[in-house]
Every structure is written in C-alpha cells, then in structure tokens.
Amino acid sequence: MADGFRALVLDEAEKGVSASIQELTDDQLPEGDVTVSVSHSTLNYKDGMILKGIGRLVRNYPHVPGVDFAGTVEASESSEYKTGDKVVLTGWRVGEVHWGGYAQKARVKSDWLVPLPDSMTEQRAMAIGTAGFTAMLAVMELEAHGVTPDSGPVLVTGGNGGVGGVAIGILSGLGYEVHTSTGRPQLADHLKAIGASEIVAREELDVVPERPLASERWAGAIDAVGGNTLASILPQLKYRGAIAACGLAGGADLNSTVIPFLLRGVKLLGIDSVMCPFELRKTAWNRLATELSTESLDAITEIVSLEDLLDLAGKILKGETQGRVVVDLNA
Numbered sequence: 001m002a003d004g005f006r007a008l009v010l011d012e013a014e015k016g017v018s019a020s021i022q023e024l025t026d027d028q029l030p031e032g033d034v035t036v037s038v039s040h041s042t043l044n045y046k047d048g049m050i051l052k053g054i055g056r057l058v059r060n061y062p063h064v065p066g067v068d069f070a071g072t073v074e075a076s077e078s079s080e081y082k083t084g085d086k087v088v089l090t091g092w093r094v095g096e097v098h099w100g101g102y103a104q105k106a107r108v109k110s111d112w113l114v115p116l117p118d119s120m121t122e123q124r125a126m127a128i129g130t131a132g133f134t135a136m137l138a139v140m141e142l143e144a145h146g147v148t149p150d151s152g153p154v155l156v157t158g159g160n161g162g163v164g165g166v167a168i169g170i171l172s173g174l175g176y177e178v179h180t181s182t183g184r185p186q187l188a189d190h191l192k193a194i195g196a197s198e199i200v201a202r203e204e205l206d207v208v209p210e211r212p213l214a215s216e217r218w219a220g221a222i223d224a225v226g227g228n229t230l231a232s233i234l235p236q237l238k239y240r241g242a243i244a245a246c247g248l249a250g251g252a253d254l255n256s257t258v259i260p261f262l263l264r265g266v267k268l269l270g271i272d273s274v275m276c277p278f279e280l281r282k283t284a285w286n287r288l289a290t291e292l293s294t295e296s297l298d299a300i301t302e303i304v305s306l307e308d309l310l311d312l313a314g315k316i317l318k319g320e321t322q323g324r325v326v327v328d329l330n331a
C-alpha cells in the first residue's frame, strides 16, 4: 500500500465531536511494534458511543475510532509476527484510548494481536468482531459453571443485536435450546432461522420483579441488556443456573435481591472482553473458527463502508441496527 491511507477521524467540536474521512500518512501513526494493513473493522455499541462523543470514552483528539480490526501485518519489530501474517484485534481500549480500526492502517502493540485462525477470513473475523468474541466468552463462562445442553433452555437477550445474534448461533450450534428476548417481534422469523426456538417479548423482562423468586425457567442466560432485564432474569433461573452479564443496552442499574444466589445457588458471571488474557482470547477465536456456522453468521452480517458509519452510529445506540455491521476499509 502506498504511504497515504484513508481513515475516519474524529475531532472535538462545539457540541460533542465531528467526524470526517481523511487521507493520513504513516508518520501520523501512533507508537507500536506492528503495523497492520487493515481490511475490515466493525460497528459495535461502544463505537456508536465514541462516534457520537458519548460517555467521554475518548480523551485525546484528533482520534481514529474503531474498537476492533482484522488485517495483514505490513511491518513488524516483534518476534511473534512477520510481514504477511493475518491478525485480529479486539479490546485493549484500541479505538478509545489508542487509535483504532477505522483506517486502512493501524500501528499497535504486538501483545494486543491474536493470530487469525487458519480457516478464518478477515471479513468473517470482523463479522464476529468484539460483539461475537464477547458472546463466545459468555458461552465459555456458562460452560465452566456447569450449564450444558441437558441443563435446560438458555436465554439470550437482545437477540437482534450483535452479541445476541452471535450468541444464538453459537449456542444453537452446540445443541442448546435457545430462547431469545427482543423488542422487535417483527423479526421473530429471522431469530428462529438463526437458531432460537422461543421468542420472549422485551417488555416482559423490562420490569422490576415483585418477588425475589419466580418459576424456574432458564438454566442459563447471556444478557447484553442489563438493568431491569437482568434483574428480572435472576429470579427465573433454574437451581444452580448461571447468567453471563455482558452488556448494558437497556441500562446499567441492577435492582435485585441476593435471594436467587442464596436459595438457588444462581451464579452471576461478569464478562469483560477488553482486558481478556491472551490464552483465553486464542481459545475463544479458535472455537469461533470451528463452532460457529458460516450460514448463521452470514445471516446476521451487513457490509458497509467508512462513510456509512456516520449514519449507522446513531442507529446502533437506538437499537436500530440488526446483527453485525462489518466495515470494509477498501469499499
């Protein structure tokens, strides 16, 4: 690639931030021992917040957002990577504190990269992206706490979102009975096509529970919504059930009691993808390469350009995007 490359650049503006597509040069890249020619990135919920200047996640401008990317090593001072290696990156506050993936080139610490599994393309890696990687971590955490396909149904909240869609695909592929909640019942057929067998209305869960325990309904849950939804699932988990809490699309509060923990041995499992250790990352990516079907991933993936992001950022924050949004840096 020639010296100049395209990037989406955020600047501080009178009201929040302004975004523009600019031509940058190598001498503007940040510090790092590996330079990557980025082919794909994605739009995650956190990217929506950053692109809209919400939550003061970015402190230094000008800034290149994009919390994940996949591409090919262009230059390396690390013994772990050589020119031509395919790599994927999620987390480590890239796209937030550090320059991210919304550019045709990135320069990062080699410790943050994961080798792309052999059978996985860069586009597929980003169809999974941070959201799908988080879904895999959540599945692994449920498994580690004894939730198996024989334990009973598993609930995935926000099924039409990125974390939700990939979680449904992984769990159904592993043989779980998957229930999913959604605020978009008009997309129920799509959710069934990607592996959900029962649809729960979002409003049903969006209430503070009146009683600390309710009928035992789910052996496990993957929750990307938080707030009342998380609070209303806890009393409905089966004895020794577990819930992996990984998001706050519906709110950050947790209005609950400890009764489900004490009387049912229910487990509340926190999921963090950002600082996740390397060995766990590698395991998760290798499992995603083999255990998530191409069909179920393709069914929830949309490919867009850098320019399209400006409009889509507001939509993901309003829950109006569907599944995974992949950014093709060469489109």
Ligand SMILES: NC(=O)c1ccc[n+]([C@@H]2O[C@H](COP(=O)([O-])OP(=O)(O)OC[C@H]3O[C@@H](n4cnc5c(N)ncnc54)[C@H](OP(=O)(O)O)[C@@H]3O)[C@@H](O)[C@H]2O)c1
Binding pocket: 043, 044, 045, 046, 130, 131, 134, 157, 158, 159, 160, 161, 162, 163, 164, 181, 182, 183, 184, 202, 224, 225, 229, 245, 246, 247, 248, 249, 250, 251, 271, 272, 273, 274, 316, 317, 318, 319, 320, 321, 323
């Ligand atoms: N812990 C981590 O490391 C980690 C990593 C990645 C993402 N996350 C978090 O996980 C969440 C989902 O991320 P994502 O990228 O999958 O976002 P997303 O694609 O926007 O999905 C979120 C989904 O939640 C549902 N939803 C939206 N607003 C809601 C509301 N007010 N009440 C109830 N449900 C609502 C919608 O699904 P329906 O239309 O089907 O209802 C929406 O599609 C975000 O909070 C994100 O910050 C955390």
